[in-house]
Amino acid sequence: MSDSILRAKEINIVFGGLKAVSDFSCELRSGELVGLIGPNGAGKTTVFNMLSGIYQPTSGSISYTDGKGAEHRIEGMESHTIAKAGIARTFQNIRLFKELSVLDNVRIAMHNRVRYTAAGAVLRTKRYYEEERRIEEKSMELLSLFKIAEKKAELSANLPYGEQRKLEIVRALAGDPQLLLLDEPAAGMNPQETNALMALISFIRERFSLTILLIEHDMNLVMGICERLVVLDYGKIIAEGLPSDIKRDPAVIKAYLGEEAVFDA
Amino acid sequence: MSIGNEILQQIVNGVALGSIYALIALGYTMVYGIVRLINFAHGDILMVGAFGAYFVLVRFGLSPVSFVAAFVFSMVLSATFGIVIERLAYKPLRNAPRINALITAIGVSLILENGFRVLPFVGPNPRQFPTIKTVNLKIFDISVSNVQLIVVIVSIVLMLALNYIVMYTRTGKAMRAVSFDRKAASLMGIPTDLIISFTFGIGSVLAAAAGILFATAYPQVEPYMGIMPGLKAFIAAVLGGIGSIPGAMIGGYILGIAETMTKGFISSQLADAIAFGILIVILLAKPTGIMGKNVREKV
Amino acid sequence: MNRKYRNAAILLAFGVVAVILPTFLIKAEIIDEYTAQILTLAGINAIIAMSLNLISGICGQLALGHAGFMAIGAYTAAVFTMKAGVPMPAAIISAGFVSAMFGFIIGFPTLKLSGDYLAIVTLGFGEIIRVVMTNLKGITGGAAGLKGVPNFTKDILAQPTVSFAIVTGTLVLVLAALTNFLNSSYGRAIISIREDPIAASSNGIPVFRYKMMAFTISAFIAGIAGGLYAFFFGYLNPTMFTFLKSVDFLIIVVLGGMGSITGTIIASYVLTYLQELLRFLKDYRLVIYPLILILIMLFRPKGLLGRAEFSFVALFDRIRKPKEVRK
Numbered sequence: 001m002s003d004s005i006l007r008a009k010e011i012n013i014v015f016g017g018l019k020a021v022s023d024f025s026c027e028l029r030s031g032e033l034v035g036l037i038g039p040n041g042a043g044k045t046t047v048f049n050m051l052s053g054i055y056q057p058t059s060g061s062i063s064y065t066d067g068k069g070a071e072h073r074i075e076g077m078e079s080h081t082i083a084k085a086g087i088a089r090t091f092q093n094i095r096l097f098k099e100l101s102v103l104d105n106v107r108i109a110m111h112n113r114v115r116y117t118a119a120g121a122v123l124r125t126k127r128y129y130e131e132e133r134r135i136e137e138k139s140m141e142l143l144s145l146f147k148i149a150e151k152k153a154e155l156s157a158n159l160p161y162g163e164q165r166k167l168e169i170v171r172a173l174a175g176d177p178q179l180l181l182l183d184e185p186a187a188g189m190n191p192q193e194t195n196a197l198m199a200l201i202s203f204i205r206e207r208f209s210l211t212i213l214l215i216e217h218d219m220n221l222v223m224g225i226c227e228r229l230v231v232l233d234y235g236k237i238i239a240e241g242l243p244s245d246i247k248r249d250p251a252v253i254k255a256y257l258g259e260e261a262v263f264d265a
Numbered sequence: 266m267s268i269g270n271e272i273l274q275q276i277v278n279g280v281a282l283g284s285i286y287a288l289i290a291l292g293y294t295m296v297y298g299i300v301r302l303i304n305f306a307h308g309d310i311l312m313v314g315a316f317g318a319y320f321v322l323v324r325f326g327l328s329p330v331s332f333v334a335a336f337v338f339s340m341v342l343s344a345t346f347g348i349v350i351e352r353l354a355y356k357p358l359r360n361a362p363r364i365n366a367l368i369t370a371i372g373v374s375l376i377l378e379n380g381f382r383v384l385p386f387v388g389p390n391p392r393q394f395p396t397i398k399t400v401n402l403k404i405f406d407i408s409v410s411n412v413q414l415i416v417v418i419v420s421i422v423l424m425l426a427l428n429y430i431v432m433y434t435r436t437g438k439a440m441r442a443v444s445f446d447r448k449a450a451s452l453m454g455i456p457t458d459l460i461i462s463f464t465f466g467i468g469s470v471l472a473a474a475a476g477i478l479f480a481t482a483y484p485q486v487e488p489y490m491g492i493m494p495g496l497k498a499f500i501a502a503v504l505g506g507i508g509s510i511p512g513a514m515i516g517g518y519i520l521g522i523a524e525t526m527t528k529g530f531i532s533s534q535l536a537d538a539i540a541f542g543i544l545i546v547i548l549l550a551k552p553t554g555i556m557g558k559n560v561r562e563k564v
Numbered sequence: 565m566n567r568k569y570r571n572a573a574i575l576l577a578f579g580v581v582a583v584i585l586p587t588f589l590i591k592a593e594i595i596d597e598y599t600a601q602i603l604t605l606a607g608i609n610a611i612i613a614m615s616l617n618l619i620s621g622i623c624g625q626l627a628l629g630h631a632g633f634m635a636i637g638a639y640t641a642a643v644f645t646m647k648a649g650v651p652m653p654a655a656i657i658s659a660g661f662v663s664a665m666f667g668f669i670i671g672f673p674t675l676k677l678s679g680d681y682l683a684i685v686t687l688g689f690g691e692i693i694r695v696v697m698t699n700l701k702g703i704t705g706g707a708a709g710l711k712g713v714p715n716f717t718k719d720i721l722a723q724p725t726v727s728f729a730i731v732t733g734t735l736v737l738v739l740a741a742l743t744n745f746l747n748s749s750y751g752r753a754i755i756s757i758r759e760d761p762i763a764a765s766s767n768g769i770p771v772f773r774y775k776m777m778a779f780t781i782s783a784f785i786a787g788i789a790g791g792l793y794a795f796f797f798g799y800l801n802p803t804m805f806t807f808l809k810s811v812d813f814l815i816i817v818v819l820g821g822m823g824s825i826t827g828t829i830i831a832s833y834v835l836t837y838l839q840e841l842l843r844f845l846k847d848y849r850l851v852i853y854p855l856i857l858i859l860i861m862l863f864r865p866k867g868l869l870g871r872a873e874f875s876f877v878a879l880f881d882r883i884r885k886p887k888e889v890r891k
Contacts, residue, residue, distance in 0.1 A: 052766055079765040095763035097756050099871065107749065108756045112768030114749040121748030122741045128748065135749065175768055303680050357862055363679050364626050368818060369861040371811060375854035383847045538695065541688040548681055549673050
């Protein structure tokens with residue numbers, strides 16, 4: 001049994017009187033690939049935002065165990081601290097640094113582990129040159145893995161949509177995360193691209209020893225690679241379990257397709 | 266005068282001053298609500314209005330008829346300036362980064378100020394604004410001047426008129442729709458450009474009125490006269506919650522009273538600083554202002 | 565390895581020439597005193613404009629009160645020299661640190677605010693600083709001004725030469741330091757804040773801390789330039805540091821390109837010279853400047869260089885090998 005690295009306990013969040021997420025609890029074990037699914041507006045991205053520190057839950061707790069085995073209570077922590085602890089994410093609406101190059105987008109994610117000081121940068125110490133070379137090499141490695149290395153000098157805004165999504169994942173990986181939150185990574189992709197993405201996600205999970213929680217609407221991807229599913233509707237968990245079971249779960253079918261579909265299943 | 270009376274006196278003064286700030290603040294808040302722009306040049310529209318009235322009154326002398334004519338002329342003049350500025354300088358930047366529009370607004374403000382300054386019939390020197398003779402009434406030991414009464418009454422009438430327009434007319438509904446979601450409003454068939462122009466126009470009309478009232482109370486007009494009242498009215502709008510019409514009114518009165526209280530009890534030097542102090546406090550404590558709502562950015 | 569040293573050498577050479585050559589020309593009176601003064605003033609403006617660009621163009625936080633930091637630097641340097649007998653170089657550095665301290669204090673509550681509000685609050689603080697300076701009559705001479713600030717050198721004849729050399733030398737140093745800072749992970753981090761603060765934060769950048777860093781460094785540089793200004797002018801008056809002065813710097817930054825510090829330098833020299841050239845326009849000048857600002861915003865918002873930097877190395881390469889330009 002692998003160790004638990006994330007434990008969300010009954011987290012709630014209220015926006016202007018509306019409870020967007022109620023009593024969400026979830027445990028992620030090291031190396032798992034879990035899918036968070038549900039109809040639009042169910043609160044999936046809101047859950048991500050709470051896990052990554054963009055929102056603060058109104059109640060509940062989130063516990064994260066980092067790579068060194070230290071446990072942190074991260075609810076209410078700022079995003080950059082959570083990122084530094086080892087949780088990285090991508091966004092539903094791509095949030096790349098548009099006017100910056102592909103390479104710079106990746107290098108920025110490596111900043112929080114940089115080994116020279118600002119003064120060192122100004123004085124151009126030996127450490128600066130070594131670090132810059134290390135950063136560039138590592139960034140290029142990652143970009144090559146995702147087959148976008150030749151575009152390193154391009155403005156990220158100029159990349160085709162599919163490559164922008166890949167770049168966001170590369171950027172997330174550059175921070176050396178342990179837990180990766182992917183928000184609709186296949187959005188806008190055609191079936192071939194989706195298949196390639198599925199292979200890529202499995203590959204990076206293996207290669208970088210990641211735990212992955214992903215939000216997706218594409219059922220092929222979800223059923224194809226997720227080991228376990230959590231289903232959200234109107235901010236509440238309505239089902240969890242193996243993909244094969246979830247497929248037949250009446251509550252899930254009702255949420256996605258409506259009452260009648262339950263009888264046809 | 267007992268301390269209680271002194272306080273009441275300053276409150277009365279503050280209400281008069283606050284009415285003027287409220288009128289100006291309404292313009293800021295409506296424009297911000299509808300196009301998310303802080304119209305730096307708004308205070309200078311006040312100056313345009315004041316000068317408009319000045320020239321009418323100087324030409325035709327001071328009488329109830331000419332006073333009304335001055336109001337009308339200055340309101341039309343200011344509305345024209347406001348609408349033209351919007352079309353030429355702000356509309357092209359509606360989809361540009363906010364910094365660009367802000368910088369442009371600063372530029373427009375400077376052009377108005379210095380432009381009026383170089384006009385041969387204006388010039389940098391202050392002019393004396395024709396005023397009516399001040400008559401002080403004493404109510405319960407508190408002195409209220411006829412000028413103050415005029416200021417408050419005219420302001421309230423205008424604010425009521427504005428409230429009626431915004432809440433009970435179709436145009437007002439269109440204004441509110443555009444301020445919520447411009448694209449959706451346009452999809453619903455609302456002529457957004459026209460509505461935005463109308464908003465600027467109304468804001469400018471109120472600023473013109475404020476300018477005339479201001480000049481009646483502090484009878485000097487000069488090209489830079491709009492800067493301080495404009496800045497303070499902006500602070501009032503932020504205090505009340507920028508984008509909120511009732512907020513602008515509340516903010517205006519609070520600021521007016523705070524200023525007169527400071528002038529009366531602390532020091533008149535600090536009267537200007539108190540406005541900035543309030544701004545800093547409100548932005549630290551509740552940046553959305555008294556009536557403001559928290560609008561979360563969707564991530 | 566070789567490349568790195570070569571580029572550094574080229575830049576050093578350009579820097580030295582930029583300072584030494586005109587200095588000689590001024591000393592030899594080939595460049596007259598009047599022009600020398602314009603060049604020196606342009607240099608001071610360039611330093612402050614660069615500091616504004618750092619926080620507003622590169623970090624994306626519009627600040628409208630930099631005349632205030634300039635004022636703090638100027639009065640600090642003047643008072644330290646005149647009343648405490650501090651030697652000039654130490655006074656200038658202190659001016660930087662005092663200004664940075666105020667930058668830190670002001671930045672702490674205000675950098676949490678977003679765009680529009682931050683601009684207004686910095687404007688407010690700029691005004692507050694000016695009002696305070698006016699009221700501290702004992703120290704600053706108040707509204708009457710502070711006369712008799714020592715010049716860079718007691719030798720009146722050498723004044724223009726020495727002033728130019730010191731100011732331009734400082735400009736080159738600041739440019740070098742800023743460029744090195746920006747071409748590093750720290751620079752990239754600060755730029756990412758401009759681009760998308762939420763994405764930056766989610767990728768490990770402590771956004772508020774770095775905004776504070778940029779703002780404080782910016783105040784430091786503006787303070788140093790303020791000190792230079794005091795010794796250059798010899799006279800200080802609070803009316804020199806109004807909001808309109810802050811707008812002057814904003815115009816320089818916008819013209820040069822928000823995000824390009826070499827663009828800022830070019831724009832500073834152009835505009836300072838233009839200001840002198842158009843002096844005959846008198847008050848009409850006050851209408852033309854804001855008009856320039858608006859026209860830039862409407863028709864070429866990226867200004868001269870946009871976010872690109874002028875590359876001396878590229879220039880050198882083109883001079884040496886005009887046809888095949890190595891990458």
